[in-house]
Amino acid sequence: MWAKLYDNFKRIDLACPKCGSEKTVKVPLELFNGGGFGIIKIQVPIGGVCETHNFMVLLNKEGAILGYETFDMMASKASEAKEIAESPKDLKLQEQKEPPKSILQSYVNTYGFNCIVGYLHSKLFDYPAYLICRDEIDISLDDMEKDFNALIPQEYRNSHVMEIITYDPEIYPRPGYFFALAKNKYNDAFIINPNWHVIHVPWKININYEKVMLKNALEWNEPQNHFRKLSEFIERFIADIKTTVSFLEKVKKVKEKDLINILNKENPLSTFNKSRLRLIREFISKRITPEIAAKIVI
Numbered sequence: 001m002w003a004k005l006y007d008n009f010k011r012i013d014l015a016c017p018k019c020g021s022e023k024t025v026k027v028p029l030e031l032f033n034g035g036g037f038g039i040i041k042i043q044v045p046i047g048g049v050c051e052t053h054n055f056m057v058l059l060n061k062e063g064a065i066l067g068y069e070t071f072d073m074m075a076s077k078a079s080e081a082k083e084i085a086e087s088p089k090d091l092k093l094q095e096q097k098e099p100p101k102s103i104l105q106s107y108v109n110t111y112g113f114n115c116i117v118g119y120l121h122s123k124l125f126d127y128p129a130y131l132i133c134r135d136e137i138d139i140s141l142d143d144m145e146k147d148f149n150a151l152i153p154q155e156y157r158n159s160h161v162m163e164i165i166t167y168d169p170e171i172y173p174r175p176g177y178f179f180a181l182a183k184n185k186y187n188d189a190f191i192i193n194p195n196w197h198v199i200h201v202p203w204k205i206n207i208n209y210e211k212v213m214l215k216n217a218l219e220w221n222e223p224q225n226h227f228r229k230l231s232e233f234i235e236r237f238i239a240d241i242k243t244t245v246s247f248l249e250k251v252k253k254v255k256e257k258d259l260i261n262i263l264n265k266e267n268p269l270s271t272f273n274k275s276r277l278r279l280i281r282e283f284i285s286k287r288i289t290p291e292i293a294a295k296i297v298i
């Protein structure tokens with residue numbers, strides 16, 4: 001009987017689009033049994049996945065995540081429309097009165113936390129990135145590209161820029177089909193769909209370290225300095241990479257565990273642990289040289 005009850009749910013891994021908190025939730029199967037082939041929208045209350053935010057998740061009939069929506073995402077779309085309607089002069093007056101804004105937070109509000117984390121990883125590790133948009137949406141990524149490129153030290157600036165792939169819902173009435181085509185074509189790229197959902201990542205490594213960096217930057221108490229904070233975290237990460245490389249250049253091979261101990265002892269200001277070292281190793285392999293990375297025995 002319990003088994004039967006359990007069977008009445010589908011387990012779905014959700015991530016809060018505002019802060020990236022993750023949780024597996026049980027969704028009643030009956031929600032998927034209705035007629036038609038529409039999108040199922042589920043409202044996730046505060047505490048449902050994350051302790052701070054509520055949001056909507058869009059699922060298809062099979063229970064695959066199609067995307068996320070948050071309430072202030074909808075509000076920000078409405079206010080964007082309003083800002084455009086206002087004259088530039090009014091806008092300037094209004095800006096002066098407002099408290100300092102976090103540009104970093106505004107990108108998270110527009111694209112979702114997990115999309116921004118993945119975008120940051122694709123920049124740091126030099127992967128191509130694509131944003132899929134419906135063709136009626138007029139969007140430019142130039143400012144975002146500029147702001148995020150500025151975070152990366154010159155020598156590691158990405159050779160890729162995020163590109164927009166547009167699709168016409170009249171030609172592709174089932175977006176899922178179009179997304180599958182895009183994944184197939186750009187298999188080595190990071191891809192975001194129009195509903196804040198990361199539909200493809202080309203890396204296998206977990207990017208928790210970047211999640212923590214982004215989260216800590218967004219929690220910094222001076223909103224106007226969120227980007228600067230993030231760039232400090234990245235600088236520290238790059239400094240730790242350089243420390244690791246200069247150690248590795250002197251040895252033939254070293255066990256991961258021993259390397260963590262040595263690096264921690266010699267660099268009391270940084271914290272090296274397994275997940276951070278794995279990311280450092282990946283960075284060395286992808287962006288410096290695989291031979292040096294291979295000296296770490298795991």
Ligand SMILES: [Zn+2]
Nearest residue numbers: 016019050053
């Ligand atoms: Zn959250």
